[in-house]
Amino acid sequence: MKRRQFLQSFAAIGLATSLPATNAAEVSGGQPWEPGKIFTPPPPPKKGGLQYLTAHEFATVGAIAERFIPADEMSISGKEAGCATFIDRQLAGDYGNAVTVYRLGRFVKGTPEQGPQSPLTPAQRYRQGLAALDVATQKQFGKNFVDLDGDQQDKLLHAMEADQLDLGPQVETKVLFELLLQNVREGFLSDPLYGGNKDMASWKMIGFPGARYDFRDLLSKKGQKLNIIPTSLIDNNL
């Protein structure tokens, strides 16, 4: 490779001394690749403790994950798989804080085609929504959601799914339901790196090989059951 000339540009005609130097990276004369720099997966979430949810919220999310994905002969439950841990870590980070969402200008409710128009972040929806859910269950049963039996919890979740559960004026029930379902699924089906999908339980259930990169030796086995042992970004036991 030719000599690289990767430099931060400090000199330009007309640069006033009071202004900071341009922070554009100016790249020329080769690719700015540093030998020896290895790109590794992001670090897995720190084990133990909670980064966003309270202990009660965590238990509630775990209970919801258990109903969405119950334990049976096919797999462990969503709770056992670590969905609540996954969600806790996600809510504490960029996703939970809606860092990628456009949040400038007036928030005006639009047509369904115009998509979400709310300033609420996922983290805020969980906080408000889970509290409102307990208010509703206290009213109906004299208990928090987490203390109800499975059938009662299922009935409530079905009602939320059908947008038939009033959780007060602050909470868009259907939006909250879809958020919970999406995040529990993510926790169940994503790489165990992120705190869920314990022991790749979901991938073993559906037959997904996970973090594999080369299937050329299997191209001739079209239409066959392949029984590939899955691997993940944090599993190096191959």
Added chain:
Amino acid sequence: MKNVRPKADVAIVGLGWCGSLIAEELTRAGLNVVAIERGPWFETATDFPPSIDTDELRWDTRRSMLLPPAIETTTFRNNRLETALPSRDWNLNELGYNVGGSGTHWAGMAWRFTPFDLRPYTQTVERYGKQKIAKGLILQDWGVTYDELEPFYDRFEKIAGVSGKAGKLNGEVIEDGNPFEGNRSSEYPLPPLESMRLTDLFRDAAKSLGQHPFMVPAGQASRAYVNPLGVRMGPCTYCGYCLFYGCGNFSKSSPNACVVPALMQRENFTVLTDSAVVRVNKAADGKTATGVTYIDRNKQEWEQPADIVILSAFQMQNVRLLLLSKIGKPYDPVSKTGVVGRAYSFQTVSGASLFFEDENLNQYIGAGALSQQVDDFNGDNFDHSDLDFIGGAGILVVARGARPIGNADALPPGTPRWGKEWKKAYTHAFQNGTFIFGQGTSFSHEDYYLDLDPEYKDDNGNPLVRVTFDYNENDRRSAKFIEEKSVEIGKAMGAKIVIGTNSAAGKYSPFNFASDHTIGGAVMGTDPQTSVLNRYQQSWDMHNLFVLGASSFPNNAGYNPTGTIGALSLWTAKAIIDRYLKNPGPLVKV
């Protein structure tokens, strides 16, 4: 005191496919070229090696490679009676945000358009008469023909390392290729990818119906390959991590894998990364561009002077820059005059959901463009005399990877979405559920257009693009026809459950991910009253300004746009090198 960089011969805005292809041509011709890219430096070894690539949550679900709406988005309304609102969350406008642009995360379907697609007005009128054109439909020829573009399609395919099988080679129709394609002067540089179980099922079903299936030309190298620029590509390993992912194998065609390594060796090329161009600067008399202004990471404004300015940002951003720079007359949908923002189109998608009974589709083995298609009902490949629309669709299946999170709702209607029954249904669907995709022509219409939003801005205070769009009547009819054809193929494939789908039956929404091909708004053509650019993608208003990208297309074909975007970029490069440099001025006289 102003920040001004040294003058360049050429300033290129956006280093994706268009920017890198034309930069390679112009630097090889000896020009001093500066590219300005809003995103960061991005390359295979450091940014998407295999050790981090296999991560659906990160790259697909969370779209980590794409431009976040927080930085720039569009506002949207279905028609002029509504007030446009920002598309605040991830939507089908999938812009790149890195060296390589969208060319880094694309699926790799590397098509040519057909002769009809580039002259739809003339061919429709010749074949069916003017009355075939629905009210308000914008139908106009591009000004460049397929035959003129053929050598540039050929060059793009060789640079990109496209894997496929010719169907029409030097006038001869070849079996197992696409008999409807435009005539080719040479074979693809690489043979097709291996067909999977899913693509075999489709092929056999299509043949049984008397149709002509073929492997879609794929931007995934089927063999190890060295391209004409001397850049090496690796053979595709069918890992299934393609669309939304960078390729860690150097197998997916991309600017990063195919062009940038050669480009970066040139002493006369520089790219400024993390720099967002905000406007094209104009001479006092308004007749030429003098360069561009960009904002660096410290929010400082800088000027890059240049003799030639080339806009090659994403389609939306090209149109936005013209509007913000006040170049060309913005389109007014009331008087139907003006050109910037006019002729905006999309992709008309319909098809079928399929669920087999006892298959092992193993869809986690695949590649972004590993696909079988029939073109029997695409474009003007079939007789529309007794039909009430023009256009059609390529109908295909694609073995593109498994998406465990993304497909969790891809279940037969009525299936519970959670609980024990969901687990059972999803496990079954993982090996038995798939879909037929009708990727249809999209014609632009007088009522639908782009302009600047009157209220919403980005965090530099510049207005966002406002999209006013819905499906037009012609395209709705076309979509329904294609849905029926898709259902027919699905049944012939032996699927137990076949359900027609049609995204054009209802209203368009940026949150309905039918496609991500946003087209037009700064179109090329033969008449300055109906186009922004001439047939060389040169601005009618400023002879030293060229605009490259899907923004140039007055209509969209029933194919993915990248191959045509690449060919047109090379076509423009040749016009600049052979003609413009010798005699700077308008290349087309009106």
